[in-house]
Amino acid sequence: MATEPIVTIRNLTKVYAQGxxxxxxxxxxSLDIAAGEFMTLMGPSGSGKSTLLHIxxxxxxxxxxxxxxxxVDVARLNETELADWRNQNVGFVFQTFNLIPVLTAFENVELxxxxxxxxxxxxxxxxxxxxxxxxxxxxMHHLPKQLSGGQxxxxxxxxALVTDPNLIVADEPTGNLDAHSAEDVLRALQALRRDxxxxxxxxxHDPKAAAFGSRSVHLEKGELTNA
Amino acid sequence: xxxPAFIIxxxxxxxxxxxxxILSVAVSLFLLVTLQVALRELTLxxxxxxxxxxxxxxxxxxxxxxxxxxQLPIIERIPGVESVTPFTWFGxxxxxxxxxxxxxxxxxxxxxxxxxxxxxxSEEEYVAFENQRNACIIGRITxxxxxxxxxxxxxLESTVYPVTMDFQIVGIYSGTVDDxxxxxxxxxxxxxxGLPGMVGMWWMKVTSAEAxxxxxxxxxxxxxNTSAEVRAESERAFQLSFISMWGNIRILVTSVSxxxxxxxxxxxxxxxxxxxxxxxxxxxxxxxxxxxRRELFxxxxxxxxxxAAVGGLIGIGSAYLLYTYGDISKLTSGVFVVFEVTPxxxxxxxxxxxxxxxxxxxxxxxxAARMSVVExxxxxx
Numbered sequence: 001m002a003t004e005p006i007v008t009i010r011n012l013t014k015v016y017a018q019g020x021x022x023x024x025x026x027x028x029x030s031l032d033i034a035a036g037e038f039m040t041l042m043g044p045s046g047s048g049k050s051t052l053l054h055i056x057x058x059x060x061x062x063x064x065x066x067x068x069x070x071x072v073d074v075a076r077l078n079e080t081e082l083a084d085w086r087n088q089n090v091g092f093v094f095q096t097f098n099l100i101p102v103l104t105a106f107e108n109v110e111l112x113x114x115x116x117x118x119x120x121x122x123x124x125x126x127x128x129x130x131x132x133x134x135x136x137x138x139x140m141h142h143l144p145k146q147l148s149g150g151q152x153x154x155x156x157x158x159x160a161l162v163t164d165p166n167l168i169v170a171d172e173p174t175g176n177l178d179a180h181s182a183e184d185v186l187r188a189l190q191a192l193r194r195d196x197x198x199x200x201x202x203x204x205h206d207p208k209a210a211a212f213g214s215r216s217v218h219l220e221k222g223e224l225t226n227a
Numbered sequence: 228x229x230x231p232a233f234i235i236x237x238x239x240x241x242x243x244x245x246x247x248x249i250l251s252v253a254v255s256l257f258l259l260v261t262l263q264v265a266l267r268e269l270t271l272x273x274x275x276x277x278x279x280x281x282x283x284x285x286x287x288x289x290x291x292x293x294x295x296x297x298q299l300p301i302i303e304r305i306p307g308v309e310s311v312t313p314f315t316w317f318g319x320x321x322x323x324x325x326x327x328x329x330x331x332x333x334x335x336x337x338x339x340x341x342x343x344x345x346x347x348x349s350e351e352e353y354v355a356f357e358n359q360r361n362a363c364i365i366g367r368i369t370x371x372x373x374x375x376x377x378x379x380x381x382x383l384e385s386t387v388y389p390v391t392m393d394f395q396i397v398g399i400y401s402g403t404v405d406d407x408x409x410x411x412x413x414x415x416x417x418x419x420x421g422l423p424g425m426v427g428m429w430w431m432k433v434t435s436a437e438a439x440x441x442x443x444x445x446x447x448x449x450x451x452n453t454s455a456e457v458r459a460e461s462e463r464a465f466q467l468s469f470i471s472m473w474g475n476i477r478i479l480v481t482s483v484s485x486x487x488x489x490x491x492x493x494x495x496x497x498x499x500x501x502x503x504x505x506x507x508x509x510x511x512x513x514x515x516x517x518x519x520r521r522e523l524f525x526x527x528x529x530x531x532x533x534x535a536a537v538g539g540l541i542g543i544g545s546a547y548l549l550y551t552y553g554d555i556s557k558l559t560s561g562v563f564v565v566f567e568v569t570p571x572x573x574x575x576x577x578x579x580x581x582x583x584x585x586x587x588x589x590x591x592x593x594x595a596a597r598m599s600v601v602e603x604x605x606x607x608x
Contacts, residue, residue, distance in 0.1 A: 059515050059600035080519050087517020094604070098512045102236045107228045112516045114230060159516075 006166060006199045007033035007056055012065035014051050014222075025051040027222040028065070035166070038193040038200040040210040043219035049203045050171055052219065056201060057090050057169045058082050070166060087115050091160025091198075093170035093189075097152040099144040105131065105155045106140040112163045130158040134188050150181025157188050161198070168192055170202040174209050186212040231529075238530045241502070245534060248498050252538025252583065253545070255491040256576050259484055260546035263572045266480040268563055270467075277345050279436055283314075283465035284429040284446055287456040290469070293425040295455050305445050307438030308431055312338035313413045315427035319383030319392070321373070329369040331383060331409040332427075333416040336362070342432045345402050352377070352398030360415050364398035366406035368556050375399075388420040404565065429457075488579055495587035499531050503591035510595045511603020520596040527595060531588030532581070539580025543573060 014026040025048045033039050033056075041049040054060035055067050058074045067074050070089060077085055099108045109130055113123045131137050134154040144152055153173055160168050170189060174182035190212050192198040202213060210216045218225045239245050284302070286292035293315075302311050317331040336357045339346065348356075348364065356362050365375060375381065377396055384391045394411055417423040433442050439461060446459040460468065503510070510523055547568045549558075555566040 054601055057515075059604075083514065083517050083519040086515060092512075092515050094512075098508065098604075100509055100512075102240045103228070103233070107233075110228050111233075111513070114228070114233070115517050115522075 004035045005032040006035040006037075006070055007031070007201075008066075008068040009052075009056070010066045012052070012055065012062050012067055014048070014055065014060070015063045024222050026055075026062070029219075029222070029224055031217065031224060033199065033201065035199050036193060036197050037215055038190060038202070038213040040213035040216045041201065041203045041219060042205070042207075042210055042216055043225075045205075047219040048222040049219045053169050053171055053201060053203050057092065057167075058086050087112055087163060089165050089167055091157075091163065091165045091168040093153070093156050093160050093168065093173045095172040095175040097144070097149070097156050097176070099152055099155055099159075101144050104141050104143055105136060105147065105158075108144070108155055109140075109158045109162050112159065116163065126162055126164075127158075130162040131155070133161070133191075134158045148181065149177050150184050153177060153181070153185045154188055157185065157192075161192060161196070166199055168198050168200045170200065172203055172205065174204065174206065182206075182209065230526075234526055234529045234533065237506075237526070238533055244498065244502065248495065248534050249538040249541065251494055252491065252535050252580065253542035255487050256539050256542030256580055257546045259487055259579060260543055260568060260572060260576050261550075262480050262484045262487070263575065264546075264550060264566050264568055265563070266477060266484075267569065267572065268566060269476055269480075277343065277432065278462040280309075280432050280434075280439070281342065281462040282431050282433055282439060282443060282446070282459055283462055284431070284457050284459045285427075285465070287458045290428075292455075293427060294429065294457065296424045296426050298429065298450065298455065298457070301449060302429060302431065302446060305442060305449070307433050307435070307442040307445075309434050310338050310341035311429055311431040312342050313426035313428070314430045315413060315416060316387060317383065317385055317392075317411075317416065318387040319385050321381065321383055328372075329366070329407045329409060331363075331411065333413040334410055334430075336410070336412055339364075339410065342430055343403070346400040347402035348398045348400045352400075355397035356410075359395065359397055360412060361392075361394055362397040363394040363409055363411035364400050365396055365409045366403070367399055367401040368405075368407045369409065370396075370399045385420075388416070388422070390419045392416075392419050488583075492583055492586050495531070495535065495583055496590060499527070499587045500591045500594075502530075503527060503595055507595065507598060507603050511598065511600045514598075514600045514603065524592045524596045527592035528585065528588045531592075532584035535580050535584030535587065539577060539583075543576045543580070546576075547573065 009029055009031040012026055012029040013024070016023045016025055029048075029052065041053060043049045051060065055062050055074070056069060058069070058077070062075050072085065074082065074085065099105075100111070103111070106127055109127045110123055113126060118126070128137065128140070131140050134157050136151060136154055136158065139147060139151060139155075144155070147155065156173075168189070173185055173189070177185060186209055189200050189202065193200050193214070200213070202209070204210050284294070286294050296313065299311060299313070302308060312335040313333065315333040317333060319331050321328060339356065340353065346364075352364065356364050363381075370376065375396055377399065379396045380393060381396065382391060382393050392415070394409075400406065413426065433439050443459045443461070446457060450457045513523060550566045550568050555563050559566070
């Protein structure tokens with residue numbers, strides 16, 4: 001396992017205001033994640049694991065503390081900078097796949113590349129390579145509704161890695177899958193780490209899924225219990 | 228895939244809703260163009276070729292008040308006046324029709340060629356009209372509408388005079404901007420009504436456009452402080468003042484147009500809001516993938532603008548084709564003879580369509596742009 005930290009979190013606190021009530025989702029969390037790790041975040045519902053993942057991925061902001069990803073303090077970036085940063089540095093995999101239903105598998109994977117300067121030919125090459133990597137080269141012209149749940153999630157993984165980001169974040173990616181499909185997805189994530197050197201951070205409830213990671217971190221009531 | 232292709236796929240994802248949105252814009256803009264053209268035709272009626280040299284003289288009190296026939300020789304002596312004819316509204320109902328479907332005027336048949344020279348008939352028809360006491364001539368549109376021909380006899384019951392009169396059609400004219408009227412002899416009306424010596428108006432032709440202001444001034448001055456003061460004015464001025472008597476037709480049509488546009492904005496905004504609200508989660512995903520606020524704003528704007536533009540093209544285009552190449556007289560049962568969709572009206576309707584596309588997308592695109600990714604991901608599919 002590589003030892004260079006890609007993510008450095010210090011004294012991170014996130015407080016949500018729900019009317020007059022304030023809910024602390026994360027409290028003074030400090031954590032290092034090394035480049036090339038497949039780290040799993042575990043914990044009961046409401047423990048703050050998704051919030052921590054969202055802050056690392058730059059789609060949510062901390063109330064206090066620092067979160068450096070590849071040396072960039074993501075909390076200090078404005079909306080536009082953050083959008084560009086996400087496009088170049090983070091790949092997302094969600095529990096409910098979140099593919100665009102009117103686009104084919106190929107077009108869904110191509111979406112993040114529309115924001116780059118790549119030409120049509122190069123985009124096609126990268127999309128084809130990403131779909132091939134997840135074993136769906138023969139399904140590239142299928143719409144999401146024509147794919148199984150496992151195949152949809154693998155398309156989502158292809159979409160996450162098509163821009164070649166260093167960091168892949170996955171929020172309960174096997175939550176909606178049967179055991180066989182879940183294993184396929186987890187092996188695909190494992191391969192990303194092993195073969196492509198990506199850092200994978202995955203939120204999961206499932207200890208079997210967590211076993212595919214190289215390290216597991218537990219959260220409870222917004223605090224780390226085994227960092 | 229390209230960004231425009233992505234926008235088109237999104238716009239057409241719910242084909243029924245997209246079709247209904249386009250249709251509602253198309254129908255509304257068709258209606259808007261129709262109302263604008265109708266308003267223009269009503270308030271800016273087309274001019275005859277000879278209008279530049281024609282003067283209308285009416286009773287200063289109102290159009291309904293008659294003028295004494297003794298004014299004729301006085302007017303004829305005014306320098307610059309070439310030819311004068313009485314012109315009296317008969318207000319006759321044809322057969323069993325509820326209202327008047329074409330206008331009838333009594334005049335001096337011998338003055339027809341000079342005063343209303345654009346009415347074209349054969350020499351034989353002109354001569355017959357001038358020489359036969361109960362003769363009448365009718366416009367081509369009315370003749371076609373009622374399948375009337377030379378030699379036919381028609382009976383009209385006046386709503387102005389207590390008489391019912393019989394006429395024989397001796398000519399069918401065309402060439403004026405409104406070939407619908409019927410013309411007959413003032414003398415015949417005088418006899419039948421038992422009210423000789425009174426006419427509705429005077430219409431005259433002046434010798435030149437330069438002479439017109441002086442002639443108008445002179446006529447007004449001549450009959451000032453008499454028992455029948457007059458108001459002389461050019462044909463254009465008369466038409467406009469005649470229209471003003473209709474009251475607030477402009478306000479009415481403008482109000483209806485405004486309601487159409489306002490309702491359309493509400494319906495379109497509601498449709499766009501619904502379409503975007505259903506896709507909040509997808510928009511959050513796009514944001515997570517790196518799409519910026521302004522890009523999402525542009526996607527929604529382009530989608531809304533595109534639907535409005537297609538609807539506008541269909542609505543405005545079909546109105547243009549129908550009113551330009553269709554038989555408007557038949558379509559409107561003779562109410563309008565000309566229904567011109569001017570470039571100005573086309574531009575106005577296009578501007579409404581474009582504004583509609585922008586306005587309808589403003590609120591949903593602002594909401595989508597402001598939404599945080601986390602908030603959007605929590606949205607249910």
